[in-house]
Amino acid sequence: MINIKENEKLNVLNHSCAHLLAHAVKHLYKDAKFWVGPVIESGFYYDIDLGDKVLTEDDLPQIEKEMKKISKSDKLIKRIELTKEEALDMFKDDPYKIDLIDRMDESSTIISAYKQDDFIDLCRGPHMNTTKDMKYFKLIKVSGAYYKGDSKNKMLQRIYGVCFETEEDLNNYLNELEEAKLRDHRKIGKDLDIFMSHDLVGKGMPLWLPNGAIIRKQLENYIYDKERKMGYLHVYTPCVGTVDLYKTSGHWDHYKENMFPSMKVDEEEFVLRPMNCPHHMLVYGNEIHSYRDLPIRIGEFATDFRYEASGAVKGLERVRCMCQNDAHLFVRPDQIGEEFKKVVELILDVYRDFGIKNYKFRLSMRDPLDKEKYFDDDDMWNEAENKLREVLDEFGCEYTEAIGEAAFYGPKLDVEVKPAVGPEVTLSTCQLDFLLPRRFELTYVDSDGSKKTPVVLHRAIFGTFDRFTAFILEETKGALPLWLSPIQLNVIPVNNEYHLEYATKIYDLLKEKDYRVQLDSRNEKLGYKMRESVMKKIPYSIIIGQKEVDSNTISYRKYGSEETITTNLEDFKNLIENEIKL
């Protein structure tokens, strides 16, 4: 979606439309007072004090109508320049504008306001020339917003809108918006009973419901099998550590603002872990390793806690409690290229399986001239960075290089995926680390008997299971592939009196084969049950009527298809078996 704030023309247009909105509101609500009306990425809003009046969506058409009227009347928008005293006098009845004027820089002697017909508002500009320029606009929604964002202050009415230069642009945008709403994983998550949240648990702490838990378990099994075949060793470690652990790792000094505060238990001070690296370092250090043992790959589906501002948390996408598909690969310096190649292979493999096509690789490299900013080992950096490039070239992956954006301790690969709607998301990452193994004094015994320090690759393929689930729900609009669907098959008898017995037999036979199947034996009409089956995005609805009972068959309809197909149970089982195999 277009970023209106960053588009110069649309920015001025939307800003001017915010004035038009305020103008119309002033006509309709004589006592309205106006706080601020900025342009945002998705258009504009205006915060308005309407006394006790609380606006609803139903009020918006009337305001829009008044805006259209003012727009048509083609009033010139004039800039007026005032001294601070004049401005204070002009807006003396409006405490919000007085507040704004008072906060203006003392040195700016000129204060500007914009006037269109009988409406004047304090503003820096620039603006369109006439009210007629704002012709193609739409008010999107209304919500409450505290004055200055402080919940101790008065609640104002915030009206959101958007304005474009042509009707076509506006309609395209509104369609995109509609599409985004349909794909919003929070809506899908609710409709399909995938997750919930509760104030008593807290913000950004989703609860996975049984349907969601099936999806997550399927994802875990899927990636666990792949990792195990690649020689990963999986562990379980606690989701807390002592403050000293994170002092050793350096997180306490460099990552503290993203962590939950510490808690004291007896003599120990704990934190909820934001990352699993320190625990995995200790697992590696538990044994003496020979150069022949490397690479050693420690994997875990690990729950982490990170501080996110309460306003930033969103469904499963941005959470304070997440589960990472994490692993740490301990390698000799000469194995970096080979191991990195395996990680990229795995990423490409997984993306193929999920049909993810729209992605970009991004390598964060050091700036070799900036010696201060990076771990001091030129040979290690040069060799590692060249290896990363070589691997991506070998796979024919297109990638961008971000020079100077590497972390202090090593270069990094990010894979940014472009979803169907919304901005790019980073799913997979692979971060090289020269430093952490040193901090934990990890070693291996080299061929000449000397102790050497391994290099660590931190990698996550799904990123977090939370974010990946949000992503896949939005990509598929909740119509998940058969292997991932919480309910795969829905057996629906046409009439319970005559068909339930046979339907139950079919249900039992499918259940026996371990399919996730449900039997809809409610006394409802077939049409009603079919509609609900489609609404719940169940991949296969199996209809059992008299014809099926008489001929010992089943009829099924695949999600998204209008066609009903009659077949015997064996053939149907073969069909879905093939579909489940990736």
Ligand SMILES: [Zn+2]
């Ligand atoms: Zn303005």
Ligand SMILES: [Zn+2]
């Ligand atoms: Zn790590």
